[in-house]
Amino acid sequence: MGTYHTPVLLDESVTALAIVPFGVYVDATFGGGGHSREILSRMDQKSKLLAFDTDLDALDNAPKDSRLILIHNNFRFIQNYVHLNKIEFVDGILADLGVSSHQFDTEDRGFSLRFDALLDMRMNQLAKRTAADIVNSYQAEDLTRVLSTYGEVENSKKVALLICKSRDNRPIRTTSDLNAALEPVLPKFAEHKYLAKIYQALRIEVNGEMRALDGFLNDTVKVLRPGGKLVVITYHSLEDRMVKNFMRSGNIEGVIDKDFYGNIRSPFEVITKKPITPSEDEIAGNTRARSAKLRVAKKI
DSSP: OTTTOOOSSHHHHHHHTOOOTTOEEEESOOTTSHHHHHHHHHSOTTOEEEEEOSOHHHHTTOOOOTTEEEEOSOGGGHHHHHHHTTOSOEEEEEEEOSOOHHHHHOGGGOOOTTSOOBSOOOSSTTOSOOHHHHHHHSOHHHHHHHHHHHHOOTTHHHHHHHHHHHHHHSOOOBHHHHHHHHGGGOOTTOHHHHHHHHHHHHHHHHHTHHHHHHHHHHHHHHHEEEEEEEEEEEOSHHHHHHHHHHHHHSSTTOOOEEOTTSOEEOSEEESOSSOBOOOHHHHHHOGGGTTOEEEEEEEO
16 A cells, blocks of 8 residues: 555544444545545444545555445546445545556556656546547647646647647657657746646546546535535645535535525535645655645535
8 A cells, every 4th residue: 555655634534524333435536545444444344435446556455345345437426326335325525636656656657757658647547548649639729728727837829839740740659759849848947847737737638537526526415414524635726726616615616606694505514714734744754745735524
């Protein structure tokens, strides 16, 4: 577990679930299994844990535990699988939206700009579309949209045009091909940070992450019992904004609906007025935790 992925905000997130006897819980992003193991350690023998992941590598980390139900699918289908397992409501849902260390550190997965590898970035290796497919087939305006929306990339139109110009000469197949194509636009002394935004945007598009998060959040309202907790760890501003808006208003746009008396109508009560962030000690031991934000809400 430790070498595959180090769980972020482990105690804080699992404690926020407020685990009760005979409870049913969901780990929406199993990954290295760190959060699931901690949840299982606090559950009684009559409780259940449903754990989702699209990555078969992640599911290989599963402990042998009769209380654990592993699901090889996207967490956007949470309602389907809760009902499929003859469960009416769950008591708590935890989602860690980060990419696992294993995915970043496995060269042939193509998530990291550190390695010369095929541009893949699929979390579900059974999916057809890769990052290479996107950079070689999307029109410039579509690439611009992806880079601007999902990576908040400065000069996104110029980046898109550079990609299109480069692939006219030969297809962009590897991380090195992409990095070389983008060299003219990389800012001095900030190349890594700039490229990281581009890689993030492509990864989000490959995996449909924002659409999946939207579907997942909306389904949490349907499967959580009143008083149940929604606990989400985010890593970048786009997903954090969606989670914050949803917990506050019941929709990802953050549109507030008020009753006759001016009270906000929302299916949730926000528990964390400000997000919980990792301690300095945690960041020192796991630098990938530095951008994490934990938000918690209770179903009304």
